[in-house]
Amino acid sequence: xxxVKQNSPSLSxxxxxxxxxxxxxxxxxxxxxxxxxxxxxxxxxxxxxxSSIKDKNEDGRxxxxxxxxxxxxxxxxxxSQPGDSAVYFCAASSNNAGNMLTFGGGTxxxxxx
Amino acid sequence: SQTIHQWPATLxxxxxxxxxxxxTVEGTSNPNLYWYRQAAGRGLxxxxxxxxxxxxxxxxxxxxxxxxxxxxxxxLSSKKLLLSDSGFYLCAWSDLADxxxxxPGTRLTVL
Numbered sequence: 001x002x003x004v005k006q007n008s009p010s011l012s013x014x015x016x017x018x019x020x021x022x023x024x025x026x027x028x029x030x031x032x033x034x035x036x037x038x039x040x041x042x043x044x045x046x047x048x049x050x051s052s053i054k055d056k057n058e059d060g061r062x063x064x065x066x067x068x069x070x071x072x073x074x075x076x077x078x079x080s081q082p083g084d085s086a087v088y089f090c091a092a093s094s095n096n097a098g099n100m101l102t103f104g105g106g107t108x109x110x111x112x113x
Numbered sequence: 114s115q116t117i118h119q120w121p122a123t124l125x126x127x128x129x130x131x132x133x134x135x136x137t138v139e140g141t142s143n144p145n146l147y148w149y150r151q152a153a154g155r156g157l158x159x160x161x162x163x164x165x166x167x168x169x170x171x172x173x174x175x176x177x178x179x180x181x182x183x184x185x186x187x188x189l190s191s192k193k194l195l196l197s198d199s200g201f202y203l204c205a206w207s208d209l210a211d212x213x214x215x216x217p218g219t220r221l222t223v224l
Contacts, residue, residue, distance in 0.1 A: 006156075032211045042158070043119075043203050044216030089157060099145075099211045103158035 003027045004092050006104035013111050019077040021107050023090035026071065030092040034101070035064060035075045038087045047088075048075070080111045115140035119204050119216035126223055132177075134219050136204030139185065144206040147188040147213060148179055151201040163187060201224045205222040 005024045013019045021035075031052040036044035050057040050064045050073070057064050063076045078086055085106050091101040119151045127131060142143045161179035170180050176195060181187045187204055198224040199222050205213040217222050 034212060036215075039203070041218065043218045044203075045212060046182060046212055049212060091157075093211050099207070100159065100162065101211075101213055103157040103159075 001104070003030075003103045004090060004104040006088075006090060006107045007022070008107050009105070010108040010110065011081045013109065015082055015111055015113050016079045017112065018074075019080045019084065019092075019109055021077075021088050021109065022070060022077040023073045023075075023104050025073075025092050027094065027102075028071070030051040032089045032099070033064070033066060033073050034092045034093075035062075036091065036103075037084075038089060038090045038106070044089060051061075075106055077109075080109075082111050082113050085109055085111045115206070115214065117204060117206055117214060117216040119219050121201075121219060122217065123220045124222070126221065128223055129193045129194055130196070132189070132194050132221070134189040134202055134204075134221075136187040136189075136216055138206045141185070141206065141208060143161075143184060144208055145171040145213075146181060147207075148172055148187065148189050149203040149205065149215075151203065152199075152220075157203065161189070192224045196223050209219050 003026050003100050034049040035047040038044040046057050046066050048062045050066050055066050066073045087106045089106045090104045093099045093101050118137050147162045149157045163181045177191050202219045204216040207213040
């Protein structure tokens with residue numbers, strides 16, 4: 001049973017436009033959420049996180065939104081750049097579970113020049 | 114600042130051969146350490162985690178094992194590799210916070 005799901009395996013966006021990556025979760029005990037970016041043959045790089053006490057966190061071009069009632073979070077990248085092309089993983093953790101991360105399956109973002 | 118190293122970067126091994134992947138962390142003490150595997154086209158699967166020397170928890174039963182002989186060293190091993198062990202292996206560390214930081218990974222191909 002996948003507790004964290006990224007239902008879109010891929011997303012294609014034009015340079016300069018907004019990229020919206022979505023993530024759904026089922027475990028209501030999750031209280032911390034993260035986004036990672038991964039290039040091929042490299043380890044994931046931490047991008048941005050959000051605690052369940054917030055509904056929005058912004059860092060430069062990256063904004064994460066959390067909708068707890070819908071158990072949904074999204075990552076917005078504005079404006080999108082070709083260098084943003086990568087696989088993006090969302091992850092969630094619960095303080096009750098020792099902060100172990102549960103990852104989604106990833107979404108491949110392609111930003112076209 | 115903290116850094117995490119993994120080696121080797123790539124490895125090609127025959128079925129039935131042993132495996133040893135090493136991960137070391139610098140710049141922090143008593144980190145939590147993790148081994149993940151990313152199989153082709155799939156997400157990240159947690160294999161093992163460790164909260165201290167000699168303490169290993171396994172998330173997925175399989176022919177892999179892990180050891181933590183030193184505070185900042187985490188080793189992933191197998192006595193006999195299977196074809197299904199092919200994948201991209203990632204080591205990660207975290208401190209008391211929730212964020213995990215990943216190493217560069219090891220691409221393992223079992224033939």
